[in-house]
Amino acid sequence: MPPDSESTQSLHQQLISGKISxxxxxxxxxxxxxxxxxxxxxxxxxxxxxxxxxxxxxxxRRAAGETIGLLAGIPVALKDNLCCKGQPATCCxxxxxxxxxxxxxxxxxxxxxxxxxxxxxxxxxEFAMGSSTENSAVVTTRNPxxxxxxxxxxxxxxxxxxxxxxVPLALGSDTGGSIRQPAAFCGIHGLKPTYGRVSxxxxxxxxxxxxxxxxxxxxxxxxxxxxxxxxxxxxxxxxSVDHEVPDFxxxxxxxxxxxxxxxxxxxxxxxxxxxxxxxxxxxxxxLLRDAGAEIVEVSLPHSRYSVAAYxxxxxxxxxxxxxxxxxVHYGRRAEAFDGLVDLYSRSRGEGFxxxxxxxxxxxxxxxxxxxxxxxxxxxxKVRRRIREDFDAAFEAVDVVLTPTSPTTAFRIGEESSDxxxxxxxxxxxxxxxLAGLPGISxxxxxxxxxLPVGMQLMAPPFEELRLLQAAAWYQSLRNNGPLS
Amino acid sequence: xxxxxxLKVARLARLHLEKDEIQSLGQHLTNILEYVAxxxxxxxxxxxxxxxxxxxxxxxxEDVNTPSLPREQALENAPQQDGSFYRVPPxxxxxx
Numbered sequence: 001m002p003p004d005s006e007s008t009q010s011l012h013q014q015l016i017s018g019k020i021s022x023x024x025x026x027x028x029x030x031x032x033x034x035x036x037x038x039x040x041x042x043x044x045x046x047x048x049x050x051x052x053x054x055x056x057x058x059x060x061r062r063a064a065g066e067t068i069g070l071l072a073g074i075p076v077a078l079k080d081n082l083c084c085k086g087q088p089a090t091c092c093x094x095x096x097x098x099x100x101x102x103x104x105x106x107x108x109x110x111x112x113x114x115x116x117x118x119x120x121x122x123x124x125x126e127f128a129m130g131s132s133t134e135n136s137a138v139v140t141t142r143n144p145x146x147x148x149x150x151x152x153x154x155x156x157x158x159x160x161x162x163x164x165x166x167v168p169l170a171l172g173s174d175t176g177g178s179i180r181q182p183a184a185f186c187g188i189h190g191l192k193p194t195y196g197r198v199s200x201x202x203x204x205x206x207x208x209x210x211x212x213x214x215x216x217x218x219x220x221x222x223x224x225x226x227x228x229x230x231x232x233x234x235x236x237x238x239x240s241v242d243h244e245v246p247d248f249x250x251x252x253x254x255x256x257x258x259x260x261x262x263x264x265x266x267x268x269x270x271x272x273x274x275x276x277x278x279x280x281x282x283x284x285x286x287l288l289r290d291a292g293a294e295i296v297e298v299s300l301p302h303s304r305y306s307v308a309a310y311x312x313x314x315x316x317x318x319x320x321x322x323x324x325x326x327x328v329h330y331g332r333r334a335e336a337f338d339g340l341v342d343l344y345s346r347s348r349g350e351g352f353x354x355x356x357x358x359x360x361x362x363x364x365x366x367x368x369x370x371x372x373x374x375x376x377x378x379x380x381k382v383r384r385r386i387r388e389d390f391d392a393a394f395e396a397v398d399v400v401l402t403p404t405s406p407t408t409a410f411r412i413g414e415e416s417s418d419x420x421x422x423x424x425x426x427x428x429x430x431x432x433x434l435a436g437l438p439g440i441s442x443x444x445x446x447x448x449x450x451l452p453v454g455m456q457l458m459a460p461p462f463e464e465l466r467l468l469q470a471a472a473w474y475q476s477l478r479n480n481g482p483l484s
Numbered sequence: 485x486x487x488x489x490x491l492k493v494a495r496l497a498r499l500h501l502e503k504d505e506i507q508s509l510g511q512h513l514t515n516i517l518e519y520v521a522x523x524x525x526x527x528x529x530x531x532x533x534x535x536x537x538x539x540x541x542x543x544x545x546e547d548v549n550t551p552s553l554p555r556e557q558a559l560e561n562a563p564q565q566d567g568s569f570y571r572v573p574p575x576x577x578x579x580x
Contacts, residue, residue, distance in 0.1 A: 102557040195537035209536055238543035239536075308520040319497060326498065328570055333563035340573045341498065349500030357499060358512050361490070364497040365513065375520065380533030382526050387534060420515055436537025461538070 008074075008168050008222030015072040018062070022055035022073025026117055029075050033120065033166045039147060041139045042161035044080055045088055045121040051075065054117045069115035070229060070249075076111055077161050077170040080121040081128055082213070083202040084108050087118075091204050092136040093126045095325050095332045095351025105202020106237065107171060107213050107230040114229045119167055122157030126353045127322065128173055128206045130154050131181060131425040134416045135355045142412075143185060145451055149409040152182030155216070159186040162216045169226050170216045175207050176310050177404075177429025179214045180441035184404035184454025187443045189223045189471065190216045192429075194461045195436035196241035199234030207317035208239070210310075210433040220472040223440070224252040227464060246465045256398065256469035262288060262457075263298035263397035268428065274407045280445025280453040281403045284474065291477050298393040298400065302385040303431050309386065310430040311423055312366050312379035318356075319363030325351065358419060387435040390458070399470055400458045402428045404441040408451035432458050440467045442474060485513045 014020045030048050037043050058073040078084060081091045083101035085108075090096045104112070111118060125135035133141040133156035141156045143149040144164040151160040155172025159182035162170050172179040174192035183190025192214045203213055215226035228249045233242040264285065269278060289295050327333035327347030334346035352360070366375035393400060406427055415422045432439035438461070441454040459466045485493075490510045494501050501509065555568070564571040 099561055102553060102560060196540070235545065239538070239540065241538055241540065302526065305523055305526055308522045311516060312520050312523070323498075327563060328572055329558075330561035331563075337573070339577060340575055342500070343573060344498040345494075345500035348498055349502075352499070354505075354508075357501075357505070358509060360497050360499060361493050361509055361513060362516055365485075365493045365517075368493065368496060377533050378523050378528065379520070380535055381528035381531040382523050384531050384534035385526060385528065387537075419512060420519060434537075 005165050005218065008217050008219050008225065011168055012072060012074060012225065015074055021059045022117060023052060023059050026051050026055040026075050026119060029119060029167050036164055036166060039142065040144055040160050040164055041141045042122055042157045042164065042166060043120045044092060044123045044138050047087065051117055051119045058115050069113060071111065071114040071116035073115055073117060074169060075117045075119035075167050077120045077122050077158055077167045078118060079124050079155050079158050079172045081124060081173060081204040082108060082171060084118060087121065089204060091127045092124050092138045094137045099330055106199035106234045108202060110229050122161055122170060124157055125154035127356050128154040128175055128178055129355050129359055131422050133157060135353060137353050140412055143409045145187060149411055152185035152409060154178040156182045158216050159183055159188060159190065162218060163188050168217065169222055171213055172216055173203055173211055173213050175210045175314060176426040176433055180429050180439055180456055181405050181425060183216060183441040185409040187452030188216055188218050189220060189440065189442060190214065191223050191227060191440040192432060192438060193231065193464055194438045196239055198230050199237040199240040201234055201236040205321040207314040208321060209317060210314055220252055220468055220475055224248040224468050243462055248465055248468055251465060252468040252472050254469055256466055256473055260293045260470060261296055261397040262293050263296050263393050263400040265298055265300045268402050272406050273403060276408050276447035277403045277406065277453050281455045284444040284455050287477055288474065296397050298397060300389045300393060302382060302389050305382050306386055306430045306434060307423055307427055309379045309382045309434060310426060312375050313383065315359040315363035316366045316376050319360045319367065322360055383434045386431055390435050390437060394460045398466060402456045404428060404454040404456040408447045408449065408453060428456055436461055438464045438467055440471055442471045485510045
């Protein structure tokens with residue numbers, strides 16, 4: 001773990017006041033990456049010269065008396081499925097190994113406009129399909145807390161980079177839990193915004209009704225800061241919602257609604273939950289209760305179907321989104337083929353890894369004539385039931401609390417032989433994507449093994465501020481005790 | 485799912501599969517389909533499918549020409565191109 005890990009607020013303040021320059025901070029990060037990335041494998045691409053040039057440009061503008069954007073020169077790492085003009089975007093897939101997007105993602109434009117420094121591209125499970133980065137065609141990332149263990153996935157590279165102190169901020173994407181689960185495994189904060197809160201323009205699509213981009217940081221301040229920059233309506237994503245963006249940054253320390261009504265579902269604490277996770281999560285509930293939160297039992301009867309619904313809907317949407325990788329306009333083209341259809345089939349057969357093929361096949365089947373009603377439409381109906389459960393629960397509570405993941409970080413290789421076991425990692429997180437709700441994973445303790453444990457809070461649509469306030473409140477209780 | 489089913493789906497998905505892949509994919513699909521049969525337990529009589537997480541309808545903009553991606557940039561990542569077009573094998577050949 002980084003020996004001199006400073007709070008994001010402290011780093012940010014130092015940049016704003018000029019106590020450190022952006023170049024100094026970026027060089028410090030690059031030094032850490034140099035020292036650690038060969039062991040951790042968080043980053044798959046680092047353009048050091050480009051990052052330093054960005055930092056120097058910001059420092060020069062500051063020296064010239066110009067107003068500097070909100071990020072003030074702080075470095076941000078990007079998951080390798082976010083398009084950045086001229087930089088590689090491979091989704092850690094062989095099929096895109098030489099692809100360089102000709103445009104910036106909306107979140108990238110926003111980070112640039114806010115004077116953040118884009119520093120490096122992080123590892124992910126291929127096309128964001130996985131829970132460990134073991135499906136990356138490039139490398140498996142190591143958990144900084146125990147390098148024989150996975151960092152979680154699919155945004156495992158971003159989570160590990162922040163947890164290891166390589167960068168203070170990183171972006172990931174979350175389709176069934178791919179920000180929240182790695183945040184929990186790596187002991188940091190990770191937030192998935194409400195569907196539509198952040199533009200998906202420039203996020204290489206996996207499942208269009210489920211994907212969202214979100215921030216990783218070591219603390220609530222960092223998450224609030226990065227969310228403030230990336231949130232907002234974009235004309236280039238017609239699923240981006242024109243909803244007012246609150247002031248996350250100066251209000252995240254305000255009290256959450258008092259008394260905070262926290263819902264929990266007893267079923268979530270039954271069979272399948274590791275005691276390593278249950279103990280710290282229950283301790284967190286006790287701490288919150290002692291500090292005045294109202295802990296309310298809620299019923300979410302359809303959440304037990306969430307993994308099944310997710311593993312029909314997400315692959316179905318993926319089969320459609322990944323149809324574009326045909327060896328024609330970009331990406332890998334097979335060398336030997338016999339005719340157009342064979343060009344497509346061989347390029348795709350050679351370019352996609354096993355898990356991607358599994359999901360494309362499953363999705364194609366679920367959408368095919370004769371089966372679409374039985375599988376895809378059925379799953380969409382169950383999805384509505386899941387959403388209705390949450391709508392009802394939020395009449396009685398402000399947030400719903402669950403463990404983020406049923407276990408702590410598993411060993412590399414331990415779960416990769418059985419896809420279904422891997423899928424069950426999403427058991428607490430997929431509901432938020434299905435229902436469109438915001439969710440945050442908050443570190444809440446450590447298992448006897450030393451591995452981190454995370455708990456999840458979910459809120460109604462567009463209530464990210466409430467999540468940040470609740471998370472900040474919990475953070476202060478852990479630091480200062482219940483009477484703070 | 486038998487070999488024939490797997491190959492049918494692979495054809496729809498334009499995925500060339502090696503022999504050993506056909507076997508393992510068939511097994512995987514069978515396992516997952518068994519698991520997702522769980523959804524049949526849920527009473528969804530009269531429930532509208534929820535394709536979208538938010539209640540948003542068609543979003544339009546004015547039909548006004550704005551600059552789009554220059555041809556050069558659009559061709560930059562092409563496996564084969566001739567400066568104007570992407571090069572592909574003939575599309576209409578009289579066979580499937």
